Amino acid sequence: xxxxxxxxxxxxxxxxxxxxxxxxxxxxxxxxxxxxxxxxxxxxxxxxxxxxxxxxxxxxxxxxxxxxxxxxxxxxxxxxxxxxxxxxxxxxxxxxxxxxxxxxxxxxxxxxxxxxxxxxxxxxxxxxxxxxxxxxxxxxxxxxxxxxxxxxxxxxxxxxxxxxxxxxxxxxxxxxxxxxxxxxxxxxxxxxxxxxxxxxxxxxxxxxxxxxxxxxxxxxxxxxxxxxxxxxxxxxxxxxxxxxxxxxxxxxxxxxxxxxxxxxxxxxxxxxxxxxxxxxxxxxxxxxxxxxxxxxxxxxxxxxxxxxxxx
Amino acid sequence: xxxxxxxxxxxxxxxxxxxxxxxxxxxxxxxxxxxxxxxxxxxxxxxxxxxxxxxxxxxxxxxxxxxxxxxxxxxxxxxxxxxxxxxxxxxxxxxxxxxxxxxxxxxxxxxxxxxxxxxxxxxxxxxxxxxxxxxxxxxxxxxxxxxxxxxxxxxxxxxxxxxxxxxxxxxxxxxxxxxxxxxxxxxxxxxxxxxxxxxxxxxxxxxxxxxxxxxxxxxxxxxxxxxxxxxxxxxxxxxxxxxxxxxxxxxxxxxxx
Numbered sequence: 001x002x003x004x005x006x007x008x009x010x011x012x013x014x015x016x017x018x019x020x021x022x023x024x025x026x027x028x029x030x031x032x033x034x035x036x037x038x039x040x041x042x043x044x045x046x047x048x049x050x051x052x053x054x055x056x057x058x059x060x061x062x063x064x065x066x067x068x069x070x071x072x073x074x075x076x077x078x079x080x081x082x083x084x085x086x087x088x089x090x091x092x093x094x095x096x097x098x099x100x101x102x103x104x105x106x107x108x109x110x111x112x113x114x115x116x117x118x119x120x121x122x123x124x125x126x127x128x129x130x131x132x133x134x135x136x137x138x139x140x141x142x143x144x145x146x147x148x149x150x151x152x153x154x155x156x157x158x159x160x161x162x163x164x165x166x167x168x169x170x171x172x173x174x175x176x177x178x179x180x181x182x183x184x185x186x187x188x189x190x191x192x193x194x195x196x197x198x199x200x201x202x203x204x205x206x207x208x209x210x211x212x213x214x215x216x217x218x219x220x221x222x223x224x225x226x227x228x229x230x231x232x233x234x235x236x237x238x239x240x241x242x243x244x245x246x247x248x249x250x251x252x253x254x255x256x257x258x259x260x261x262x263x264x265x266x267x268x269x270x271x272x273x274x275x276x277x278x279x280x281x282x283x284x285x286x287x288x289x290x291x292x293x294x295x296x297x298x299x300x301x302x303x304x305x306x307x308x309x310x311x
Numbered sequence: 312x313x314x315x316x317x318x319x320x321x322x323x324x325x326x327x328x329x330x331x332x333x334x335x336x337x338x339x340x341x342x343x344x345x346x347x348x349x350x351x352x353x354x355x356x357x358x359x360x361x362x363x364x365x366x367x368x369x370x371x372x373x374x375x376x377x378x379x380x381x382x383x384x385x386x387x388x389x390x391x392x393x394x395x396x397x398x399x400x401x402x403x404x405x406x407x408x409x410x411x412x413x414x415x416x417x418x419x420x421x422x423x424x425x426x427x428x429x430x431x432x433x434x435x436x437x438x439x440x441x442x443x444x445x446x447x448x449x450x451x452x453x454x455x456x457x458x459x460x461x462x463x464x465x466x467x468x469x470x471x472x473x474x475x476x477x478x479x480x481x482x483x484x485x486x487x488x489x490x491x492x493x494x495x496x497x498x499x500x501x502x503x504x505x506x507x508x509x510x511x512x513x514x515x516x517x518x519x520x521x522x523x524x525x526x527x528x529x530x531x532x533x534x535x536x537x538x539x540x541x542x543x544x545x546x547x548x549x550x551x552x553x554x555x556x557x558x559x560x561x562x563x564x565x566x567x568x
Contacts, residue, residue: 014568052409053408053409053567054405054408054409054567054568055567056563056567056568073411074411075411077409077410077411078411082405084402086402087402088401088402089403090401091401092334101323101327101406102406104326105323105324105406105407105411105412106316106410106411107312107313107315107316107320107411108316108319109319110319149406
């Protein structure tokens with residue numbers, strides 16, 4: 001099956017000599033929900049910029065559903081919908097005009113453009129605002145407007161560069177649900193995000209990019225299996241002034257009610273509960289200390305930084 | 312893209328451009344109407360009546376073609392330079408860059424947008440001039456084709472200016488320091504035959520002189536220059552500017568990193 005997106009040896013050196021991409025290669029399969037993660041300045045936006053034709057590449061190849069951006073760019077672009085990080089629509093245009101104009105750029109006749117605009121504006125809760133000038137919209141509405149605009153030509157691949165940055169939790173959840181819905185309907189989704197929780201709950205596959213190189217490209221499932229230790233926070237009763245002896249578990253008291261325990265993959269939780277029970281300590285509630293993916297992400301980026309320094 | 316899709320994309324840009332200058336008509340359509348009416352009253356009526364004839368015509372009759380052309384030039388240029396720079400500034404040029412529209416369609420759309428405003432304002436000024444003088448068109452084909460070609464040429468000029476512009480100051484430099492002096496010295500208000508021989512020669516280097524005089528020929532049937540040469544020169548300059556604009560778009564100058 002042809003990959004939805006295929007990138008080979010992509011390099012980008014900016015005019016000031018900064019090498020943003022150092023030969024990255026990756027493939028995103030059709031129907032995937034794919035996350036491109038990395039710290040600020042790692043090369044995520046440059047990669048998506050090249051794929052979206054907003055940035056000129058220095059070398060390498062990009063294909064969208066088998067259409068090369070160099071030799072069949074119109075076909076490749078037809079397959080792509082792009083939601084950039086920054087608001088980039090005309091602030092003086094009306095919501096409806098922004099969406100139908102974008103449809104026109106893809107050769108969609110005005111009647112069909114209006115139908116599609118109505119569908120997506122309704123879907124994204126913007127239909128009531130269709131005659132409003134775009135600069136009057138709230139931040140969340142502007143972001144949804146960019147999604148409606150990117151979908152109006154019904155692309156096979158939707159690229160979102162930090163789609164939920166600065167969006168409140170409620171809206172973020174509703175956007176997640178919408179993205180999952182269109183992904184289930186067959187649209188391949190590629191997103192960058194700083195919210196690792198977002199990547200963990202939405203995406204099936206992931207690439208971590210750092211200093212212009214892919215440091216990991218795997219499935220979320222496989223990545224999380226690499227996690228050897230998980231940290232749990234336990235609310236305990238009665239209060240403890242001294243750290244209880246927990247045979248084989250690394251633990252510390254955060255306060256007299258809160259016990260933090262590192263649990264190795266091989267250890268399991270039953271032993272921990274047994275140890276606590278023996279000491280008549282009751283666990284009232286328990287939660288993960290942090291996002292699991294975050295720990296891996298930090299570890300991978302740290303490792304890459306050390307390797308870069310060694311080189 | 313199929314031909315029909317290309318046409319829809321092209322028409323979308325044209326409609327967007329027309330919608331833009333119609334939306335801000337107090338900035339785009341009203342000022343030239345007021346300015347040109349003042350020119351007609353002050354230069355044509357008040358001062359013109361004391362000047363007498365110019366090139367065998369009433370002074371008012373003589374300056375009307377030049378003033379119409381001046382409106383066409385400044386509005387064609389001004390429309391594209393401000394619209395495309397605004398598109399760059401607000402980053403909504405990205406809407407075009409991510410789409411499959413070929414560069415020549417993007418360029419043609421902006422140029423036709425510029426021509427729409429240039430010719431639209433030219434018509435408004437022409438209608439206003441009818442309050443002050445009788446306009447008899449001597450050569451319809453020359454009149455229409457020179458207006459269109461001039462408008463296309465300055466729309467392309469505005470596009471190139473917008474591509475290079477990095478600030479709003481950059482889009483006013485050329486109109487203020489190049490276009491306005493060249494227009495005023497391009498035979499709008501006088502026949503170059505009034506000038507000493509040396510300055511006549513210098514004036515012949517001014518491209519706007521050829522446009523104004525060709526248009527005047529179309530309306531009045533008199534000209535200081537060779538009409539065939541003017542048309543050939545305009546065609547050549549349009550071809551060069553169109554090719555250069557396409558090259559800039561292809562390269563992504565000022566719009567792609």
